[in-house]
Amino acid sequence: MIWVTWRHHRTSLIFSLGIIAVLALTGLVGGAIIKSDGSGRPFGSFFGCFGNTTAICAAETALTATTLIATMLPVFLGALVGVTAFSRDIEQGTHVLGLTQSVSRARWFWTRVLVVFVPLTVAAALLGFVLEWTRRLPANSNFAFVAGRATFVDPPNLSYPFFQSSGLALGAYTFMALILGAALALLVRSSIGAMALTMAGVVAVLAMFQFVARPHYAELSVEASPLDGSSRYSSYLGGYDQFGGDWEIEQGYVDIQGNFVDVDYDECTWNGSGDENPYDQRPEETGAEYTIRIDVLMAQQDRDMEVCLREHGADHREIRYHSSDQFRRFQVTEAALTLVLSGLFLIPALWGLRRLKP
Template structure:
C-alpha cells in the first residue's frame, strides 16, 4: 500500500519537496547576508527595483519572495497536491483495484497521508523555522533616539503565518481539506475551487479573529491627552519599535470599558492672529502666552471628553515573549482541525463504492 501511494504520487511529492528546499536555502542565505550590511534592514515587500541591482537588494528580494511563497504554498499544495492525490484514483476508479486486494479502506486512506502529506508538511515546518531564523537579525535597526529597535513585529502579517512552526500545521490542514473535498465532490475541479473557498474561512479568517484571544493582553493606561491624539498628525498607538503587537487602543471610562466620544464637538476654535506677536510683548512673553494658550486648549479638550465619560487612553498589547506560546496554540488548533477533517475524509472513504 505504501509502495502504491509512493508510485502514484512521487512526481508531485518530489517537485514539492525540491521547491521547498530551494526556498529554505534562499531564506537562510539571505539571513546570513542581510545583517552584514550596516544601516540596512529588511521588511516584507523589499525587492530589487531593477534586475541588475546588487548589494543587499538581492538577498532582500530572496527573503521577500521566500516569505511570499511560504504564504501561498499551503493553498497551492492543497489545491494541486491534496486534491489530485485522491481525485486521480477516484475519478478513474483506480481505488477499486486497490480496495479489492485485501487492503482496508483505512490503510488506503492513511497511506497517502503518510507518504505525501506528512513529508510536505514537515518540510514546510522547516521552511517556517528557516524564515524565523532569517527574519530575526534581518529586521534589527536603530530608532531615531539611537536605541536598538526592530523593523516589524513577528506578530505582523505575514510573519506570524510564515515564520514559525504553524506553517507546517497550515499546510497539513489545507492538504487534508483538499483531499476530503476531492472525496466529497468526486470532481477535481470542484474540489480545487472549494479548497480555495474553505481556506479563506477556516485557517485565515478564524485565526485572524481568534488570535488576539489566545491570552490576556497587557494594558498600558495613558493620560487622555485628547488634543494631541486628535491633531492633524496624531501619534499612531499601533506603531512600535520593540516588536510589541498592539491589538487595541482607545479611550476608556473609569471601569476600563471602551468609550467612543464625539471628538469633533471638543475641537477648540482658533482666533485669527492669536499666535502673532503683539506690539507690547517680547519674544519670551509671546512664547509663554502661546504655551499657556496650548495648555488651556488641551485642558478644555480633555474636560469635554471627560463630560462624555472618558477617563483615560488604554493600549492593549502582547510582547514578543508570547510569540512561541501563540505559535503553539495556533498549531494545536490547526492540528485539531486536521484531525476533524481527516475523520470526515475517512468517512467519505468508507462510502466509496
Template sequence: MTWVAWRQQRAQLMVAFALVALVAAVMVFVRIDVSSMPGDQGQLSDRYNQFLSYVPMVMLVLPVLLGMFAGAPVFAREIEQGTHIFGLTQSISRSRWWATKLAVAGLPIIIAMATLGIVNAWALGPLNFIMSGRMRTPLFESQGLVLGAYTAVAFAIGATAGLLVRNTLAAMAITLGGYTAMLVVVSNAARPAYADPTYSTGLLPTDVWRVESGYLDGAGKPVSIAPEKCGMETIAECLAGQGVRSEFAWFHAGERFWSFQAIEAGLFAALTAAVLALGAWAVHRRLR
C-alpha cells in the same frame, strides 16, 4: 502499496520540494546578508522594507497551493479516472489504501513546510523590528511552527474534499475556501484569546501586539474622540481639547510568540484530525 502511491505522487512531490527549497534558499541568503550588517537598523530597513511586504503573501499562499495541487488530486483524480477500483480490489483494506496515500503524498510536504517555518523564524529574527514585531499579522503566520500546521489542514481539506465531491477542480475550490475561512476565523477570533492580554496606560515596546486600545479622560474613564473635529492644531492639542489625558491598551508581549505558535499549531492539528476523520468516514461509507 507504498511504491505505487509514490509513483502516482512523485511529480507533485518533486515540484513541492523544489518550491520549498527555493524559498528556503532565499531566506538563508537573507539571514547571511543581514548578518553582514549587525546593528544597522536604518540600512536594514531601507534594504528589506519592501521585501518584508512580499514574504507574508508568499508564506500564506504556499500552504493552500500545496493543498490544492498536491492534496486535492490525491483521491479525486483517481476516482475521476476510475483507477481507485484497482487499488480497492487488491488484498488491502480501504483504511490502509487511504492512509498510505495520505502518508506518502502529505507527510513529506508537511515536514518540508514545518522546516521552512523554522528557517523563516531564524532568517527573519533580525528584521522583525521593521514590521513592529512578529506577533502581528501577517508576520506571525509567515514563520515558526504554524506553517507546517497550515499545510497539514490545507492538504487534509483537499484530500477529503476529493473523496466527497469526486472532482479535482471542485476539491481545489473547496480547499481554497476552507483554508481561507479557517485562517481568518482563527487569526481574528481565537488567537487573541490564547492568553489573557496585559493592560497598560504607559508607553509600550514596539514588538507588542495590541488587541484593544483607546483613550482615557482625567478620571481614568474611556473617552471617545472625533478626528473630524480636529482643525489646524496638533494631534496632541486636538486630543486634549476633547478631554483625552492618556491612552490605554490591552496587548500581548513579543515574548509570547513561541507559546502562541505552539497553541495555534496544536489547534490546526486538531482541525486536521477532524477533517481526516471525515475523510475516513467517506472512504468507508461513500466510496464505491
C-alpha cells in the same frame, strides 16, 4: 502500497518539495546577507530597489517575497496536492484497482497521508524555522518586512505575515490544508470544485485564527496612560505593531470601569475662529513671539481637549496588546488547535472514503 503511492504521486510531491526548497534556500541566502550587513536600515518594499542593485537590497526584497509566499503555501498545497492525491484516482477510476485488491480502504487512505502529506508538512515547518532565523537580527538593526509596514526585530512578531510563516504554525497549517483538500476530494469527487472549496476553506480558517482565536490565547497586557489632551490623535492609530514586536489588539480612551468610550473628535477639536489660521505667523510677530504664542495656544488646546474627553466619560487611555515574548506559546497553541481541526476534517474524509465505491 507505499511504493505504488510514491510512483503515482512522485511528480507532484517532488515539485512541491522543490518549491519549498527554493523558498528555504532563498531565505537562507537572504538571511545570511542581511546578517552580514552591520548597518540597520528599513527594507522590504518591492519598489525599494529601483536604482539600487546592491545585494543587500535584493536580499531584503527576496525575504519579503518569501515571507508572503510562505503564508499562502498551505492554500495552494491543500488545493493542488491535498485534493489531487485522491481526486485524480477517483476521476480516472484507478482507485478501483486498489480497493478491489487485498488493500483496505484505511490503508489506501493513510498510505497517501504518510507518503505525500507528512513530507510536505515537515518541509513546510522547516521552511518556517528558516524564516524565523532570518528575522533574528542584531539588537541595533531596524529591518522592516512587507513594504515597510512593520518594524521586525528580535523578539519575533505575533501578527500577519510573520506569525503565519513561522515554523510550527506553517507546518500545522499545511497539514490541515492537505487533510481538508483530501476530505473535499472524497466528498465532492470533482477536482475543480474541491480545489475551489479547499482554497476558500483554508483562507477562512487562517482568517479565523488571526482575527477570532489568536487574540484570546492569553490575557491581554495593558499599557495605561493618564488622560492628556496632547494624546488626542493617538486613538486614530491602530492595526500595526508597537513596542518593538508586540501585537496591539486595541487602543483608545476608556472610562473608570475600563470600558471603551466613543469620542466625537470633531466636537473636541478646536480650529480657531474666523478666516485666520491661528498657526500662521502674523506679520508683526518675531520668531520668538510666534513660538511663545503657539506654545500657549497648544497648551490651551490640550486643556480644552482633556475637558472634552472627560465630558465624554473618558478617564484614561489604554493600549491592549500581547507581548512578543509569548510568541512560542502562541505558536504551540495555534499548532495544537490546527491539528485538532485537522482531526475534525478527518471525520468527513473517512466518511467519504467509506462511501467510495470500487
